[in-house]
Amino acid sequence: MxxxxxxxxxxxxxxxxxxxxxxxxxxxxxxxxxxxxxxxxxxxxxxxxxxxxxxxxxxxxxxxxQILFETAGRVLKEVSDATLRGAHVRTEMAGTFTIGTYESLAEYLWPDFLLKVQKDYPLINLSIRTDSQRSHLEELNNGTLDLLVDAEPRHRQNLAMWPLYTDRFSFYATKAATELNPETAKNLTLLYVRNAFDEDNVTIESHLKSAGYQFQQEYTFDSFTTVKRMAEKGLGIAVLPQRLADKEGKLKLIKAKGFKEGFGHHGIFATVSPHRENDRRIKTVVNLLRKQLS
Incomplete structure (x- = not known):
């Protein structure tokens, strides 16, 4: 046995x-x-x-x-994928795809993208999973995930990464305000993700301190989606990626002294395991993502 x-x-x-x-x-x-x-x-x-x-x-x-785990997910995933592809041998874009991502990106990217894939490639069985970065990397390595789309991944040994687009952080609130500066900030409430970082590994918190900003009250969260919802309720000024904040138009950009065009380049990348790097279906999905984000 x-x-x-x-x-x-x-x-x-x-x-x-x-x-x-x-x-x-x-x-x-x-x-x-x-x-x-x-x-x-x-x-x-x-x-x-x-x-x-x-x-x-x-x-x-x-x-x-651990050795079995790193292989087991890939075995089951590839059997499921092969079954669907075998039923549609005349089309390349058929099979099962699972993409890992994070909550904030899921809100403004995936709804439109999923509709596009369903329309253009009905034989692709696509699913989206939000989880911790650690869990995503484990699932990418064992084959449970086909693709990982997240923000500013640090160097990932033995994994292939493709840049999708670059965003920046800015200040947003429900109402337009006079220019924000370190003096006026002392009377305001800030909403942000403290440990979010840019391509230079500088956190939002460090950017604010370097520019001399200290707010009367600060609320910190683990998700930009939560920050956005809090700001939409009028609970304070939010630091958000520009694309997320601009999606629904409910928040207004706040000009801030020292941050003329926003701050901290914030890249979004697609990551794949080496054995899937040359998969034409993966490349097609990545190209679709780029077009959706352009």
Whole structure:
């Protein structure tokens, strides 16, 4: 008995590895916890070594489990993709695609893009997943994701990256105001993502401090989408990527002393694993993204 005899259980193995617990995988897959436990035990018996270490904090992959994890997602994904492509052998743009991204970008890019793909390439089964950057990179490496689209990725060894477009940060609010400056800022509330950074790895917080800005009150969030929603409610002045802020036209650009045309170049990139770099379908999707963002 070997792993190849139990390919149907790899989906369970991947869910446990990603979620870190039997209970979380049980909820995701709508299976009982004993059923998941039996599946993992069967895979471990077939492999001949433990796939997980079990402790109070949950289930963690062993070194052997990590090797299987890096391959398992790709195997299942490619089988699903091949099945769809095999049913439509006369067209190149057929198959399953999963793209990882982040919430703020998802709001203003993906709705129009998905409509475009559905119209022009109906045989592409495209899905979008928002998650943490760490989870996305794991899924890209194990083949669960075909493509990752995110902002200012740091150097990623052994991964191919293509620039899609460059944005900048600016100040926005629901009402037009006189020019913002360090003096007037002392009486205002700021909404921003503190640790967001530009192509030079300079955070928004560092840009503001360098220009002498100190606001009366600051609210910090993990998502630009949350910042935008708070600003639309009139809760303060927001620092946002220009394209996100301009999407619906509800917020007005605030001119700020020291930041004439905005600040901090903020690049959006498409990242793919090396074995998919020359896939024509991947290149077509990336070119569609560029056109959508141009």
């Amino acid at each position: 070997e792993i190849l005899d139990h390919l149907d259980k790899l989906k369970i193995f991947i869910a446990v590895a990603q979620r870190g617990s039997i209970s979380a995988a049980s909820q995701e897959l709508a299976l009982t916890q004993p059923a998941i436990t039996r599946a993992i035990q069967t895979l471990e018996n077939a492999a001949g070594y433990p796939l997980f270490t079990r402790n109070r904090s949950g289930m963690q992959l062993t070194q052997g489990g």
